[in-house]
Amino acid sequence: MECFRIDESGYTGFDLLNRDQRFQGATAIAIDDEEAARLIREYFPRLQAGELKYRALSRRPGNHPRLLALLAELLRAHKSVTYVCDKxxxxxxxxxxxxxxxxxxxxxxxxxxxxxxxxxxxxxxxxxxxxxxxxxxxxxxxxxxxxxxxxxxxxxxxxxxxxxxxxxxxxxxxxxxxxxxxxxxxxxxxxTEGVTTDAALVVLQSLITRMEVMSDGPYRVEHDQSKNLATYHDLLCRFIGHEEEIELRQSEIASFKFPLKLTEVVQVDSKASPAVQLADVMIGAALEAANVMTGLRADGLDPEKLMPLYAEDQFIHLIPSVDFAEQKQFRRGTQAAEVIDYFAANFGPKK
Known part of the structure; x- marks a missing residue:
């Protein structure tokens, strides 16, 4: 069964005004641990740490060419989606x-x-x-x-x-x-109970929308055991258990349909999962690029070299747009009200 590995970054719970972490996002990539381990050995043969971590790698400018090459191969050869939002x-x-x-x-x-x-x-x-x-x-x-x-x-x-x-x-x-x-x-x-500013639900909706399209049949998800991902894990489990048949249109290119093709979600130790480590690299690079592009960081991976590596359907972002005509066309016929009501009713905090 196809398996997507997920990692997140920038999660601050209900606090979306956190000055140190302006962006939040997550990446899902369909790659197995054996292939992930091979790629890590190929691009970082001298890695001494027990776990590949984007933040540690990015601190050294000498690693940037290898990071870009690794990301280029991941985006070219594997199904993936990365979501970034301005909190x-x-x-x-x-x-x-x-x-x-x-x-x-x-x-x-x-x-x-x-x-x-x-x-x-x-x-x-x-x-x-x-x-x-x-x-x-x-x-x-x-x-x-x-x-x-x-x-x-x-x-x-x-x-x-x-x-x-x-x-x-x-x-x-x-x-x-x-x-x-x-x-x-x-x-x-x-x-109203269930109304929250926690962005985990928004992030997962975007990832699942793409994973459902990318998967030919039933699939599963693995993610790290981190405390931040506990909320994601709970929501994924509830999504899997939701059996009502419904489809809600969110935009010109996105809709959400239950029941999902997603059948299982498992927590793993990222130290033992090279595939989850690569998901960390992908979302780390995307958030760093967002911070550099908006002037919140002065150094890091060059966004002008990173962003062209993504195919149009591999990157989703939520940022302000004052091109109102374009936004009107993109969201024409949206069922946004129904989406909000449905998810609040079915996936709000447990009573």
Missing amino acids: RFLLILMFCDYAVEPYYYERGCNFYEDGQNYGMASLLATAGPTLLGKSEFEAMLAAFQRATKEKTPAALKDLVRAAQKTKWRELPEAIGPLAQYAAPECLSAIA
Whole structure:
């Protein structure tokens, strides 16, 4: 049975404003341990450590040509997908989903039609600090994150106050529901059990969407035993056990269909799994490239050499886009509302 090895990086739980880790992502690659071990020996024959780790390799510029060559072969010869998201943008998108959309829903407006939520989130991400006040905007996002986690009346009141302290009249369509009306439907959505800012579900949805397409039949997943991947493991197990037949369209190229072809998920010790180590190398390189491209890091693997190695269907990213016409076309006919409701109802925290 085909097996995808998964590794993640940048996971910070509910905290999507972590300054040290702006990006989160994961890689899934279909490769067995024997082939992975051969490639590691071929590209890093002098490796002394007991485990191949991207961060340790990347620190030495002399390793960069070999890393690029290894990544080129992995991407050319093996099925894989890498997902990277800007966590701050994801938090803003969640703000639109729960602190804005319910207000419009109550008034008969489909906020998700043709990706309007992505358009508003992109506008907020790029122009929000200027229009609303930089410190006030950041304080509002922090208050939203805390309210979504704590779900207490005090945290919800603090969120409304934070929204009111922004220059919300500059963008009332987005901030008005909270700042002007303290919309109870929005506060209720934020306080709903299962609503969370943890990005693990978003990352897994993207990986599984591609793995389901890449697999010709039933397949399995192996991943490291790390604490961060415990949430991923639990969600994967619940996905496997979900037997209801349903298909939900997310975008022009992505849909999610249950039941999955995925049949098993297993935790392994990465030290004993060369294949999982290569997944670590792949996601490490992708996140490092994202940090270099956005100026958050000055050194590392050259993004201009790395990014052309990916085929179009091997790399998924979630970042702001102010090309609203393109986004409208890409998300035309989306069932985003149904996707959010379905996953919140079926895969929220266990009661």
